[in-house]
Amino acid sequence: MVLQQKKPIEIVIAEKNPLLQSSLIKLFSGDDRFSVLTVASDGERFLAAAERLHFDVGVIGWEMPFLDGRGVLQALRGKADSPRIIVYTGSGNADVPRQAMALGAAGFCSKNDPPQQLLDTITSVAAGKMVFPFIDVARLAADPFAGLTPRERELLSSLAGGLTNQQMAQQLDISLNTVKFHLKNLYDKLGVSNRAQAVAFYLKGRDGR
Structure with missing residues (x-):
């Protein structure tokens, strides 16, 4: 019996830092579970890629030139067949995960986490799960x-x-x-x-x- 190879998770990245772009490409190229279709340097180019390509997961920054992560999520809300989005950021704002979730993101991962955390987040999100750090929704609602x-x-x-x-x-x-x-x-x-x-x-x- 020949086992059919599982289709890799297709990813598009939006990252403003060229060095981190290279690091992410290297990270994914060493793992046959993933396939990077393209890398965008800002939110506008990411949306252009989303218009012309069909992919599973978008990994986007929060603070990007021209159009930030918030703007990308707002632009994709309600669109049919939109990719699932993971916000990947080094922002020190502890409220970013909550904002990302409220805007329709499927996951959040900090750049301070080990690279394996990003890989695990992508596989979980591609499988239909949501991945976020603990958010005290009751406290936020109260204040x-x-x-x-x-x-x-x-x-x-x-x-x-x-x-x-x-x-x-x-x-x-x-x-x-x-x-x-x-x-x-x-x-x-x-x-x-x-x-x-x-x-x-x-x-x-x-x-x-």
Whole structure:
């Protein structure tokens, strides 16, 4: 009886760091369970690959140029035949796994984990499982601001104080573009679209504590 060889798991990677790109290709090439179809350097190129290729699992960064991991997940939500996505990041933000899960990711793996952890996560996700570190959903639900970084909490407080973007940049000694970047993330996490709604959310949450 001839055993039929199992089809390898087809992967597309989105990783901005060329050195890590090479390391990942080497990691997967040494394991016949996996087949890397292509490597993208940013989120936009990953989505372009997802349009033209059919693959099983996407391994994407969270902080990427042009389109970040959040943007990739938002773009793929609700699309038929979308690949299962694993967020693979070195971000120190402990809330990233929860955000990734909420946006439809199938798994999360930290770059600080051993390489074997990534391989195990991919095989589990390809088999239909979800792989995430422990997330205290009850705590997050109880505190609407639990998912915010310290910087985002500062900005939210400054918004409530009536400061403009320029004033916040000066007060925190960061660039105007950095303020805008943090505000975008803040609005996404709170589920609001502008500063007035963010301030209303802040006041309601503060009063409810």
